[in-house]
Amino acid sequence: MKNKIIFGLALCSLIGLALFQLGCKKIAPSNYSISVDTDVFSSPMFITFQNAKDGATNQPLDFTLTISGKDKDKILTSLGTTNFDVQEGWIALNLAKGVIASVEHPIEFIISATIPGFEPIRKEITVETNDEIKLDIKVIEAGNLPVGIAEDTSKFSLSSGVLAVAQELKTVEENGTTESVSLSFSAGTTMLDKSGNKISGSSVEAKVRYYGVTDQSIDVFPGGLNPQKVVDKNNKIIEGGVDFFTAGLMDIDMKIGGAEVKRFDKPVQASMQLNPSQDNFITGEPVKEGDKIPVWSLDESTGEWQQETEANVVMTSNGLVANFEIQHLSCWNLDWGWGMFGSNGTTNSKLDVKFDVPWTNASGNYEVTLRSPKGGYLGALHGASLFNGYVATFGKTPNIPQAYIQIYDNQTGKEVFKSDLFNPATKGAITVKISPPVSLQFIDVAISYALICTKNPKLKPNASAWLKITEIGNINNSQTFFTGITNNKSTKGQLNVRLINGKKYRVSTVGIDGAIISCEGELDINNLQFNTIKGLVVKKLYYDSNLKKVFVDCQYTTDKC
Numbered sequence: 001m002k003n004k005i006i007f008g009l010a011l012c013s014l015i016g017l018a019l020f021q022l023g024c025k026k027i028a029p030s031n032y033s034i035s036v037d038t039d040v041f042s043s044p045m046f047i048t049f050q051n052a053k054d055g056a057t058n059q060p061l062d063f064t065l066t067i068s069g070k071d072k073d074k075i076l077t078s079l080g081t082t083n084f085d086v087q088e089g090w091i092a093l094n095l096a097k098g099v100i101a102s103v104e105h106p107i108e109f110i111i112s113a114t115i116p117g118f119e120p121i122r123k124e125i126t127v128e129t130n131d132e133i134k135l136d137i138k139v140i141e142a143g144n145l146p147v148g149i150a151e152d153t154s155k156f157s158l159s160s161g162v163l164a165v166a167q168e169l170k171t172v173e174e175n176g177t178t179e180s181v182s183l184s185f186s187a188g189t190t191m192l193d194k195s196g197n198k199i200s201g202s203s204v205e206a207k208v209r210y211y212g213v214t215d216q217s218i219d220v221f222p223g224g225l226n227p228q229k230v231v232d233k234n235n236k237i238i239e240g241g242v243d244f245f246t247a248g249l250m251d252i253d254m255k256i257g258g259a260e261v262k263r264f265d266k267p268v269q270a271s272m273q274l275n276p277s278q279d280n281f282i283t284g285e286p287v288k289e290g291d292k293i294p295v296w297s298l299d300e301s302t303g304e305w306q307q308e309t310e311a312n313v314v315m316t317s318n319g320l321v322a323n324f325e326i327q328h329l330s331c332w333n334l335d336w337g338w339g340m341f342g343s344n345g346t347t348n349s350k351l352d353v354k355f356d357v358p359w360t361n362a363s364g365n366y367e368v369t370l371r372s373p374k375g376g377y378l379g380a381l382h383g384a385s386l387f388n389g390y391v392a393t394f395g396k397t398p399n400i401p402q403a404y405i406q407i408y409d410n411q412t413g414k415e416v417f418k419s420d421l422f423n424p425a426t427k428g429a430i431t432v433k434i435s436p437p438v439s440l441q442f443i444d445v446a447i448s449y450a451l452i453c454t455k456n457p458k459l460k461p462n463a464s465a466w467l468k469i470t471e472i473g474n475i476n477n478s479q480t481f482f483t484g485i486t487n488n489k490s491t492k493g494q495l496n497v498r499l500i501n502g503k504k505y506r507v508s509t510v511g512i513d514g515a516i517i518s519c520e521g522e523l524d525i526n527n528l529q530f531n532t533i534k535g536l537v538v539k540k541l542y543y544d545s546n547l548k549k550v551f552v553d554c555q556y557t558t559d560k561c
Helices: 215-219 338-344
Strands: 002-005 019-022 042-051 066-068 075-077 090-095 107-113 121-127 133-139 149-159 167-170 181-185 203-211 244-256 263-273 292-299 304-316 319-328 331-337 351-356 362-371 377-386 391-394 404-409 414-418 429-433 442-453 466-471 478-482 490-500 503-510 516-523 529-534 537-544 549-558
Touching (some): 042 478, 121 133, 133 377, 181 203, 181 244, 244 263, 244 377, 304 331, 377 391, 377 478, 404 429, 442 503, 516 549, 529 537
Parallel strands (some): 002 391, 042 133, 351 429
Antiparallel strands (some): 042 090, 107 121, 181 263, 244 331, 263 319, 292 304, 351 391, 442 490, 503 516
16 A cells, blocks of 8 residues: 655645646555446546645635646546536546556646636646546735745836846845845846847836745745756756755746836846755755855746756855856746756665554545755655555655655644654665544544436446545645546445544535535534535434444435436
8 A cells, every 4th residue: 555755746836837747646445445447537636725824714715727738638527527617625637538648658738727815826737647646736825925935025216127226136034934035136237028128117116035945835836846847057858857955946026017027138146045954965964155056947938947057155144145146037946956966866766654553544634754854855745644554655765865754744733753864765664653642532434425316327437536524624634535436327435534533524525517515514422413515415424332433324316417
């Protein structure tokens, strides 16, 4: 029972593109069952959208996705339609019938959306597996930046598109950042468009945003951390892309009226203060004065990263600072691209993270991360529901001498495991033991459900492909299970999970007509109460004191199929 981890899986929003190499396989506990017809769709995807700011109450719920890109015609919803409506913050997609994804023949498409109250999202996705895929996309709420991100806006006077005096654009240490970035423009700098033409005007509005190395910042990193479209400093394509180990990123936007500034006739001096815990990926030691860090730019129209230059690390009164020059605007990223160094950067060995836990049914919502000695993000499995015998696999490992595994429990927000340092290239496997929080009472729950069509002899293909269980009031505690693919007249499934007594839960799935159906209630063994919310009728509900298990039987019947 393994779940393959994707390096750099943290997804980004804002104006950046994200390209992901997908290969995540979710294998459920052995007591999970569903009638399956695998000759319908392939690569079922469950995509959730969530506010990137921890603890935020406003969430991206109902909106419409636009699917574009090379293979846009090969993407359908789980019911075989092209109505890409996100409901309650999630959508189920898959490849069309007969379409098979592989490493040799990947499927590439782009999802984008304008969500009221949130910054626009645009993601490039590459599918290279036929296994089920789960993606958690974090979205930045307008005016509510996640921890570890800071920005500054300024307005500079111009004389016919030229700066009359020197100017500086700089962030301050705020919102959980301990670093800042700055851009220094010299007097006489001319503002140019993408084609190099001068833009005339009396003022320019400028904004710089700094993305630090905190987890919340990495979750929305423009371009993602494992881009596939990458060009080296000699303009040669890096086959297979890279995996970024970041030291921070700045995103710059400048406008004169409605015209976007994209170039300058003079170099602009850029400085990025480095986090005190920043590792140098190449040496395995803390970054020091005299080090050099590769600098990359992102072409937002194509999603392509280009290695431009190297930043020089110097010591200042404010700590270590990386200095470099830019002459065009984009996202500028300080990164060691460890996939690009071949045998010196990546190994072909895998790392199995094996779980020895005192429960057998899937439970909880955990972040399983691999980190550098100073805590730098190397890769992660997000939102894992664990059970005894579960194995999470890093399919490839960075060739660095030391790293460690760190695991967080999303339902409590606390670290539950941190390993000693080890060599990820030679370790092979590590066993993790986690105990449940002593303050919580866990109960095994058996959920049976049936989706019945009274009209047609067959359901629409892939009906009810996913079942989601969410703790009401705690969006960070949700569990999602793939229920298989079916084209029978009815879908019947049974799922055994482990939930917290005294908490309120919602159980939801996609109905045969495409709408989300759900029931919800309080899981209290002394006073069980589950009610229909959107069509999922609770037929039976009881607690068996001998088996110490709650049984929930649900049913959805419709002729709209």
